[in-house]
Amino acid sequence: MIDRLTPRQLAMVSRVCWTLGLSVAAVPFVFPLLWMVSSGFKNAAEIFGSPSIVPREWHWLNFVEVFTYQPFARQYFNSLYISVSVTAITLVVSSLAGYALARLRFAGASLVGLFLVSALMVPEEVTIIPNFFLMKRFGLVDSHLPLILLPVFGPHGIVATFLMRQYFLALPKEVEEAGKMDGLSRFGIWLRIALPMSRPALAAVAIITFLHSWNLFLEPLIFVSSIEKFTLPLALSNFTDPYGTPLWHLQLAATSLSVLPILIVYLIAQRQIIESFALSGVKG
Amino acid sequence: MADEGKTLRTAARERRAPRLTLAMREAMEAWLFISPTVAGFLVFFAGPLVAVVLYSLTEWNLLTQQMTYVGLANYRDALFDNPDFWHVARNSAIFAVGLVPFNMALALALALGLSGRFRGVIFFRTVFFAPVVTSAAAWAIVWKFLLQGESGFVNQILATVGIAGPNWLRDPNWAMFAVIFTRVIKMVGLNMILYIAALQAIPRDYEEAARLEGASGWQVFRWITWPLLGPTTLVIMVITTIGSFKVFDHIYLMTGGGPENGTLVLAFYIYEQGFKFFNVGYASALAILMFAIVMALTVVQLLVRRRDT
Numbered sequence: 357m358i359d360r361l362t363p364r365q366l367a368m369v370s371r372v373c374w375t376l377g378l379s380v381a382a383v384p385f386v387f388p389l390l391w392m393v394s395s396g397f398k399n400a401a402e403i404f405g406s407p408s409i410v411p412r413e414w415h416w417l418n419f420v421e422v423f424t425y426q427p428f429a430r431q432y433f434n435s436l437y438i439s440v441s442v443t444a445i446t447l448v449v450s451s452l453a454g455y456a457l458a459r460l461r462f463a464g465a466s467l468v469g470l471f472l473v474s475a476l477m478v479p480e481e482v483t484i485i486p487n488f489f490l491m492k493r494f495g496l497v498d499s500h501l502p503l504i505l506l507p508v509f510g511p512h513g514i515v516a517t518f519l520m521r522q523y524f525l526a527l528p529k530e531v532e533e534a535g536k537m538d539g540l541s542r543f544g545i546w547l548r549i550a551l552p553m554s555r556p557a558l559a560a561v562a563i564i565t566f567l568h569s570w571n572l573f574l575e576p577l578i579f580v581s582s583i584e585k586f587t588l589p590l591a592l593s594n595f596t597d598p599y600g601t602p603l604w605h606l607q608l609a610a611t612s613l614s615v616l617p618i619l620i621v622y623l624i625a626q627r628q629i630i631e632s633f634a635l636s637g638v639k640g
Numbered sequence: 641m642a643d644e645g646k647t648l649r650t651a652a653r654e655r656r657a658p659r660l661t662l663a664m665r666e667a668m669e670a671w672l673f674i675s676p677t678v679a680g681f682l683v684f685f686a687g688p689l690v691a692v693v694l695y696s697l698t699e700w701n702l703l704t705q706q707m708t709y710v711g712l713a714n715y716r717d718a719l720f721d722n723p724d725f726w727h728v729a730r731n732s733a734i735f736a737v738g739l740v741p742f743n744m745a746l747a748l749a750l751a752l753g754l755s756g757r758f759r760g761v762i763f764f765r766t767v768f769f770a771p772v773v774t775s776a777a778a779w780a781i782v783w784k785f786l787l788q789g790e791s792g793f794v795n796q797i798l799a800t801v802g803i804a805g806p807n808w809l810r811d812p813n814w815a816m817f818a819v820i821f822t823r824v825i826k827m828v829g830l831n832m833i834l835y836i837a838a839l840q841a842i843p844r845d846y847e848e849a850a851r852l853e854g855a856s857g858w859q860v861f862r863w864i865t866w867p868l869l870g871p872t873t874l875v876i877m878v879i880t881t882i883g884s885f886k887v888f889d890h891i892y893l894m895t896g897g898g899p900e901n902g903t904l905v906l907a908f909y910i911y912e913q914g915f916k917f918f919n920v921g922y923a924s925a926l927a928i929l930m931f932a933i934v935m936a937l938t939v940v941q942l943l944v945r946r947r948d949t
Contacts, residue, residue: 375760378753382767384825388782389770391793395785404791453677462667468674475685479886479934481907482927485695485914486688509680517677542669571775573889578915589777593893604785611778622773626766629773634833 389619396609403604418609422595425606427584431591432613438503438587439569445508446516446565447558454520455546459532472514480510480574488578502579503572503587512568515636516561523557524550560632570618588614695924702918714925724909725926729933731816732906736884738820743880744873746828751835752861765836769829776826780893783822784809809895812902819903823890827883831876838872839865874945878938885934906930 361369395403396418397411422428456462457469491502507513527550535549551558576587586594592614595606622629660668671678696714698707718725754765771779786793787808795805808818842865850860888907891897897904897912904912910930914923 378764382764385771386767388786392782449676452673456670456673460666460670462670468678472681475681477935477938478689478931481886481910482692482931483685483688485920485924485927486691487684490688506684509684567773573777589775592777592781607781611781615774615778618773619770622770630765630769630833633772633830634837
């Protein structure tokens with residue numbers, strides 16, 4: 357049978373098998389996300405009763421109850437403004453430091469670089485206890501400041517710095533020299549020449565930083581205790597009845613609301629997003 | 641070049657700061673540029689790193705807010721007196737030993753399948769990477785639900801083919817497997833794209849030349865692709881291993897360290913001791929031990945690799 361097939365047919369058969377295999381492998385990757393959204397529309401009984409992906413009845417009100425059960429809108433806003441702040445500050449801080457490490461000659465440059473890299477070897481869990489007491493001393497526990505400061509200056513910010521440095525190193529020096537001739541200060545060169553030429557690197561840093569902050573869990577858990585100050589990852593598992601039993605339909609509706617915007621942006625800009633991670637992974 | 645430097649220097653001297661040499665000026669600018677990063681590094685990393693060492697040598701009384709120096713008692717406690725540490729370290733080791741090879745093998749397999757150009761390749765890459773951008777909290781919540789006892793979705797599916805699935809996250813025999821599996825699915829996309837990037841950087845001629853010599857697909861992989869992937873494999877192995885020792889949110893949300901402390905891993909144990917029971921000194925000692933383990937593993941991996949090449 358097989359040897360009767362022409363090479364062309366054989367190639368087609370193998371491609372079909374290949375696609376089939378990949379599709380089966382893909383199930384645990386996509387199904388939970390589809391199922392999460394569909395269950396957000398179900399009531400508690402149906403979630404446990406039927407494995408069907410299409411809800412029998414569409415309980416749109418779940419998505420309203422999510423906002424009345426706890427201050428979910430507020431929590432959503434917290435996540436949003438914290439992630440935007442972390443991203444903005446990281447972009448400025450890491451591109452400044454990255455520029456200095458790439459372009460400027462100064463005593464101690466390699467030492468600074470070495471110190472920064474060494475920080476990447478240390479898990480955040482190691483320094484989080486002293487950081488907690490540091491924040492406590494300055495009255496910042498149960499505020500959002502630790503959630504902004506620690507990611508900006510932690511290992512994640514260092515990865516961003518090296519990503520920027522690497523990109524600046526690859527830029528042609530001549531344009532900057534020309535800027536210098538035209539009387540631009542060092543800061544002006546950085547702002548008006550180096551940064552505009554590094555849009556791809558800035559975009560990559562912005563993407564990975566935003567997602568990192570949006571998805572952060574340990575830091576909010578430790579530093580934030582009031583419900584109205586929660587960020588999304590903390591809020592999601594907080595939809596429970598007074599005995600602590602999860603209210604699944606609300607948890608899944610809320611989870612969908614927290615994940616869907618990210619996934620939609622991801623689907624639109626998947627190439628850019630995946631490349632950003634590839635870039636940071638190689639450097640990290 | 642020398643000329644250019646000269647004109648620049650005179651120009652700079654004429655315009656401003658007559659007493660600064662160009663090099664000094666550049667160094668000053670550099671420190672200005674890098675100062676936020678260095679300050680943040682000192683305050684939120686270097687300082688705390690020193691502090692955690694000091695904390696680990698003390699015992700805190702939270703009521704009176706008093707610190708007492710106890711020498712290495714916390715370490716002795718962890719390593720010899722309290723059996724918890726070794727139990728937890730063992731769990732972390734099991735987690736890493738289960739996760740790292742599984743993750744890397746799957747990442748490489750997916751990358752080999754998705755490094756070429758064919759219709760649908762972008763679609764599949766997008767699919768396999770999607771969990772990476774999803775928050776760990778969301779991922780854990782959904783899987784916790786799918787993996788419930790009898791009414792859980794996974795078990796309902798298994799039941800249709802006559803398999804009575806366990807209560808995955810409550811069964812001591814299966815909980816670890818379940819958290820490893822869901823974690824791998826969540827993170828494998830990251831390693832997949834690193835492998836894809838490395839595979840695409842390998843010149844096509846190598847394979848074509850080997851093919852002309854009559855090499856089989858396996859031989860090409862074994863003797864050309866795999867050795868050329870070496871540096872990437874090393875990077876992936878190191879970051880995946882470190883990542884597996886840091887796992888926290890996943891465990892916290894899916895099993896809470898249970899059942900019977902079967903998934904109580906190091907990062908979770910540190911969190912519990914430090915922030916739930918406020919054994920600050922002991923938790924700090926644990927943090928140092930965790931750091932030591934991660935460092936040791938990284939160094940070993942680097943050394944093994946160097947010997948091989």
